[in-house]
Amino acid sequence: LFYNRNNYCLHATFDYRRSEDRGISYRSRKSSRRKHKRRRHRSRSNSPSSSRSRHNTRRPKNAEDDNEGHLIYRNGGWLQERYEITSTLGEGTFGKVVQCIDHRRGGLRVALKIIKNVEKYREAAWLEINVLEKINEKDPDNKFHCVQMYDWFDYHGHICISFELLGQSTFDFLKDNNYVPYPIHQVKHMAYQTCHAVNFLHNSKLTHTDLKPENILFVNSDYDIVYNVEKKRDERVIKNTPTRVVDFGSATFDHEYHSTIVSTRHYRAPEVLLELGWSQPCDVWSIGCIIFEYYLGFTLFQVR
Numbered sequence: 094l095f096y097n098r099n100n101y102c103l104h105a106t107f108d109y110r111r112s113e114d115r116g117i118s119y120r121s122r123k124s125s126r127r128k129h130k131r132r133r134h135r136s137r138s139n140s141p142s143s144s145r146s147r148h149n150t151r152r153p154k155n156a157e158d159d160n161e162g163h164l165i166y167r168n169g170g171w172l173q174e175r176y177e178i179t180s181t182l183g184e185g186t187f188g189k190v191v192q193c194i195d196h197r198r199g200g201l202r203v204a205l206k207i208i209k210n211v212e213k214y215r216e217a218a219w220l221e222i223n224v225l226e227k228i229n230e231k232d233p234d235n236k237f238h239c240v241q242m243y244d245w246f247d248y249h250g251h252i253c254i255s256f257e258l259l260g261q262s263t264f265d266f267l268k269d270n271n272y273v274p275y276p277i278h279q280v281k282h283m284a285y286q287t288c289h290a291v292n293f294l295h296n297s298k299l300t301h302t303d304l305k306p307e308n309i310l311f312v313n314s315d316y317d318i319v320y321n322v323e324k325k326r327d328e329r330v331i332k333n334t335p336t337r338v339v340d341f342g343s344a345t346f347d348h349e350y351h352s353t354i355v356s357t358r359h360y361r362a363p364e365v366l367l368e369l370g371w372s373q374p375c376d377v378w379s380i381g382c383i384i385f386e387y388y389l390g391f392t393l394f395q396v397r
Contacts, residue, residue, distance in 0.1 A: 162209035163189055164251045172248055176205055176255070187214050187342075188251070192258065195243070203243060204258045210250040217342055218252040224341040225254070227297060237293035238286045240310070240339040259337055260314030264306035267390065270329045274390040282334045283309070284384045290338040291380060295373045298347040301338065302355040304379035306386060308340040347372070358396045 157165040163184075170178050176193040179202075183190040188208040195201045208218045225242040235241050243255040263283065267275070275283070287309060294301055301308075312335040321328050345351060353368055355361070355375065362378035365371050385393040 158210050158250075162211040162214075164207050164210070164248070166191070166207075172205070172253065173246060176203070176253075178205075187217065193255075195255065198243070202258045204256045206254040206256065207248075208252040208254075215250070215252050218254065221342045221344075222252070222254065224299065224344045224346075227299070228294075228341070231297050232293065238290040238335075238337055239293070239341075240337045256339075257337075259339070260311040262307045263309045263311065263336065263387065266311065266314055266316075266329070266331060267306065267387075271326075272390040273328050275387045276330070277388065279331065279334045280384065280387045283336055283387060284380070286334075286336050287338065287380055287383065291376050294338075294344070295376070300345050300347070300371075300373050301341065301343075301376050301379075302345055303340060303343045303357060304338070304376055304383065305357050305360045306383055308338065309336050309383070310339050311336055359392045359394055 159165055166172075166178055168178055168180060172178070172193070175197050176195055178191050178193050180192045181189060182192050182204060188206065190204055190206050193203050193205045195203045208214050222242070222245050225240075228239050229242060232239065240259065241257045243257065245252065245254045247253070261269070267273075274280075287304070291301065291304070311331065311333075313333055315332045316329040317332060318327050319330050320326075343355060345355075351371060353365075355365055355371065356379060360379040360382045362371060362375040365375055382393045
């Protein structure tokens with residue numbers, strides 16, 4: 094039994110989402126607007142551009158966007174007189190993710206998520222920032238295996254979020270390794286970290302709602318090459334398995350509106366499928382599906 098998942102499209106930093114599920118794991122646009130109106134965010138950047146209203150859809154003359162609302166930039170360019178862009182890591186419907194050198198952090202390399210200059214994506218970004226700020230507040234020492242947000246700012250209508258730079262997602266590594274399963278001792282360590290992260294989120298009254306191998310990234314995805322005598326081929330073995338849970342764009346606080354459908358279909362809990370209402374246990378179901386996939390190399394539920 095082997096399931097080759099080729100119908101993916103790039104959606105975030107090392108994040109490949111199934112095209113047929115794109116967008117349905119996020120809260121309704123109406124709900125997003127309602128939450129957006131109640132929240133105020135103040136950028137920690139001292140740049141004059143950060144004081145712009147988040148609702149200002151006009152593009153200033155010195156900031157160029159393409160037809161889809163992506164910021165036009167070049168490698169070697171700078172943002173906020175701080176971030177030097179070195180490469181593009183990913184591109185999707187929300188915007189782009191670039192690798193930068195943060196010159197205010199001693200040359201630290203970071204991942205900078207640049208949101209499209211489009212209102213609905215800005216609103217989604219504010220929701221994610223709200224969750225990430227809560228995570229930083231509850232876990233200042235980054236002990237609970239959730240991606241760390243360093244900073245955020247508004248650059249001429251583009252919400253930009255700076256994160257710690259991570260390696261490949263656990264799915265990307267599996268895919269690039271011809272879906273060879275992870276060794277059991279690595280599965281145990283990866284599962285423990287994900288459970289630890291989700292327990293922290295649930296204690297913080299948050300449900301991730303979109304847990305999957307694409308949203309669990311290795312801190313460092315360096316690997317060794319070993320020869321499989323039985324299959325007569327080289328295989329990759331990840332050197333170290335510390336991971337981070339990422340993509341909090343659809344995370345939901347317990348007191349917030351719960352949209353009817355959440356999660357990517359392969360990892361969607363039965364109560365969500367049956368539209369019975371959902372809460373934190375839907376994350377636990379997803380974890381079970383993820384662990385199965387790590388151990389056997391294919392999805393537990395091969396949906397069409």
